Amino acid sequence: MQFPESWLREFCNPPLSTQALADTLTMAGLEVEETRPVAPPFSGVVVGEIRVAEQHPNADRLRVCQVDVGGPQLLSIVCGAPNARVGIRVPCAVVGAELPPGEDGKPFRIKVGKLRGVQSHGMLCSARELGLSQDHGGLLELAADAPLGQDIRAHLQLEDTLFTLKLTPNLGHALSVHGVARELAALTGAPLKTPQFPQAATAIADRLPVRIEAPDLCGRFSGRVVRHVNPRAQTPEWMVQRLARCGQRSVAPLVDISNYVMFELGRPSHIFDLDKIEGGLAVRWGKPGETLKLLNGNTVTVDETVGVIADERALESLAGIMGGDATAVDEGTRDIFIEAAFWWPEAIAGRSRRYNFATDAGHRFERGVDPEHTIEHIERITELVLAICGTPETVCGPIDDQQPRMPAPTPVTLRVARASKVIGMPLSQAQCADALERLGLAVRAREGVIEVTPPSYRFDLRLEEDLIEEVARIIGYQKLPTEAPLGRIAPRLRPESRRSRYAVRREMAALGYQETINFSFVQERWEQELAGNGAPIRLLNPIASQMSVMRSSLLGSLMQVLRSNLDRKAARVRVFEVGRVFLRDASVPDSDTSVQGYAQPVRIAALAYGSSAPLQWGGKERLVDFFDAKGDVQALLAPLQPDFEAAEHPAMHPGRCARVLLGGRPMGFVGELHPRWRQSWGLPHAPMLFELDFDAVRQHPVPVFHPVGRLQHVERDIAIVVKEGISHAQIMQAARGALAGGLLRSCVLFDVFRPQPGSTGAAIAADEKSLAIRLTLESSQATLTDADIDTAVQQILQALAQHTGARLR
Known part of the structure; x- marks a missing residue:
């Protein structure tokens, strides 16, 4: 929110400098994001009036003007502005004046000069040349009663500073100049000027029928007819100037008045053209398919979750957000209806964002606007309408005020001991009560407890913590002790026996993989295709329509990374991710680290694509x-020895x-990726994937000392014939089990032979291998004899025959 310092000081003027004022607001939570002067420094510019404007003898686009600046003589000034004409009063830079720096950064000094042979004793200025705006279409025209010779800085009140506040959503009560002044008065103790709202004389009894059909949308609706x-x-x-310094351009007097009161008091309002309203107004929720053309030119379609104001013919405005074009005031307006309402914040919040725009009114109503002063604010608007747009025939009707559902104040209790503990400094009950009373809160104190009834404009005071924050703000954050916390x-x-997450990630990096970090919400198609999850956990408010479910597998994210890299002509991709997946599990309780009904295990997944080596x-x-991927899994788990068995996975080749x-x-x-998904993803080659439980990967056996063998080991090679369906794991398990704790040091498969299709006379059948x-045999006790070796080999062969049906070839 932006406003001029001078306007703030009209309501509350503490004895503080501009910088001290900004620091006071910032330390109280009303962050002053920027302060900047209204105009850049310049001097020697006064109010002048053009008395004579004659054509330049040597230039078609120049005029020789005689300018009265309140001195004994008129100044002859050559001017090329298109609006330079007799009778207007404009800024005049006299000889010796310094104008704001140009593009070179140096001040521009006015001297006597010649333009096409005619001497010029000064310069008539535009708003851009004075650094007031970017308007360079002509001279800056001043009011007809501007005092001649007066310094333009004093006339336009340019010795002012613009404050830009960055307010948090709970500070809706400070979204006006008076609201900020109210905070400033509480912080500094300076008196607050309360605005007066004189009642306008009512000369007619005209009322516009208004029907509130949705009390959950509108809690109060006040209006008045002015003809x-x-x-x-x-x-x-003065109003144009203040609006401009609040960042709002002047539109038309009736619109300007409505905007002015919004910046002044924080009350968004609307002025309807009464003659354009058919029958009366209905305040209700929209109906699906209804459309409305707004003041900004957009046409929107509403539904039953959007509040509207409608007449008997069509929609007239979006409730609390923006008026409609059909009933907007214009130069032909004669009779108006002034509306000020209280809209429930939850009924306005987020509605304008559906239509991709934001308004000052919606910004305020969704944070909460005071419901108690609609009548007073209509009186303020009426006062300005009569003063600016009034005529001898202007008459006002009575204010029609409907209150179907007003918010009820809920008392909030503050425990002084709790406030002292949270704030971190000793506080007395008197200190807390004084801080809250300075904010205008109704306080009732008991022993060690303060009960506060929030005023109607403080929608943010609902919890004890809210009151603690108010106490800390008023006492001053800068007064809090800087003590280190003790714990x-x-x-x-x-x-x-458990590796750290960083150790696992370093191991993956050593294997040639690069880490990626991806969103936990993914496309629903990935879950169905790559995880076989037909009922994924859906997001209530996804950040994008294609990221609508929580992932139960990391593989979809890695496939997307692969696709992105291939689109950028990467030929070899090796990536991994360590992250959580989200599964439905009714056994999971609700705790500080879990959500009831949902398991969130951590997994590690990797993808390898392209050549096996650079x-x-x-x-x-x-x-x-x-086998490359399998080897990486074995390297990742080493020194543990994993087993592998044939299986099926929705994402992988059967x-x-x-x-x-x-x-x-x-x-x-x-x-390997399933051929179906390889085709649907458009991949030239099949990537290799693995996904493992991260807690299992972190297992790491504690090193145990084993002495180096002093005796020579013995190696024996055997060739066995087994059925094609016998796996390597079954062979190794049977062989190791035969000499468990005995002489067998290692057992390694080093060759596989299968008969050629159609071969005859071979000792190996077609379904065998x-x-x-x-x-490798070794004993730590004595050198192995031939008898020991033969016995051990026979034991292994017998075990293989018993468990796998193997026979010696």
């Missing part, structure tokens, strides 16, 4: 495959997907 006004009257210069510090040590000369380029198990417990999946396994 025979002059809409062509000139808005006074019990209990170190939380991570178990040695381009280099020493080997042929090869696309990444399932024949190239494995479930990852750690200690027999599933912890995720690894595999041959596996070559290297056994």
Whole structure:
């Protein structure tokens, strides 16, 4: 909100400098974002009147003007402005004046000069040349009664400062000059000038019928008929000036009056052209499909959640937001209806944003506007209408005031001990009561407790914490002690058997992956296709229509990252993410770290696409495959040894997907993207994916000392034949189980042989395969003999035959 300092000081004028005034407001929570002078520095510019304007003898577009600046002689000044004419009063820079700096940053000094052979003893100025605006269409025309020779800075009150306040949503009561003055009076103790609202004489009994059909939209509606006004009257210069300094341009006198009272008292109002209203007005909720052309030229369609004012024919305005074009006042207006209402904040909040615009009225009503003073504010508007647009025939009707549902004040209790604890300094009951009374609050004190009944304009005072904040503001934040908080510090040590999140991320980076961070809300299609989730958790208010559900898998986010990189011609992509997923789980309780009914586990997922290694000369380029991803999972989990079993996953190839198990417990999946999704995403090659439970990945065994073997180990190779359906995991489990805690040091598969299709006479059937396994045997007690070795190998073969049906080849 922007306003001039001089207007604020008319209501409250404490003995403070401009900077001290700004600091006082800022430290009280009314942040002064900027202060700047109304006009840049200049001097030697006075009010002058053009007495003679003759054509320049040597230039078609110049005039030689004789200007009266209140001195003994007229000044001869050459001027090229199109509106330079006899009789107008304009700013005149006399010889020796300094105008605001130009583009070079240097002040412009006025000297006697010649223009096309004619001497010029000064300069007639536009608003742009004085730095008052960007208007350069002609001279700045002043009022006809402007005193000749008066310094233009004094005449236009340019020794003023513009304040720009950045107010939080709970400070709706300060969205006016009087509201800020009320706060300033409470902060400084300076007297507050209360505006007077004299009642206008009523000469007619005319009333406009108004029917309030939605008390949950409008709690109070007041209005008055005024007849025979002059809409062509000139808005006074003082009002135009104040509106401009509030950032509002002058439109027409009736509109200017409504805007002026809004900035002055915080009361948005509307003035209807009475003759354009059919019958009476109805205040109600909109109906689906109804349309309204607004004052800004937009045509909007309303529904049953948008408040409107309508006559018997059509909609006339959006309630509390903007008036309609059909009943707007114009130069032909003769009779008007002045409206001031109280709209419930929750009925106005967010409505204008649906139509992609914002208004000063909506900004105030959605924060709360005082419902108690609609009549007084109509009297203020009427006073200005009579003074500016009144004619000898102007007459006023009585004020029609309807109050179907006024807000009831709810007392709020403040505990002095609680306030002292929250604020962090000792406070007495008298201090708290005094601070609240200075704000104009009704206070009733008991032992250690203060009960406050908020005034009608303080919609933000609902909780004890609100009153504590008011006490702290008035006492002064700068007076709070700067003591370091004291608290019990209990170190939380991570178990040695659990890796940190950063260690896992560093391990992924060491494997050649780059970390990404993505939104937790994703497209619903990703959930259905890549996670098989037909009932995802939906967002009530998504930031975008395509990001409407919470993710239950990280794979969709990584696929989107891949697609974005491929669009930018990336040939090799390796990315990972550590993040939460969101699942429905009725067993989850409500706590400070969880939401009832929803599980939020952390997972780690990765995607590898393109060549398996960066381009280099020493080997042929090869696309990444399932075993590359599997190897990365094994490296990530090392020294733990995960197991892999064939499985299916909605996002992965049905024949190239494995479930990852750690200690027999599933912890995720690894595999190749399903061909269907590869085609729908338009990918030249299939990426490899894995997604694991992050808590399981963080497991890390505590190192245990094992002495280096002093005796020589022995290696034996065996070739066995098994059925095609026997997995590598089954073979390894059977072999290790045969010599559990015995001589077997390692068991490694190093060759797989399958017969060629159609071959005959082979010892291996078509549904069988041959596996070559290297056994490493070692004893810490004695050197192994041939008998020990043969016995161990036979035990392994017997176990393989028993558990997998293997036979020695």
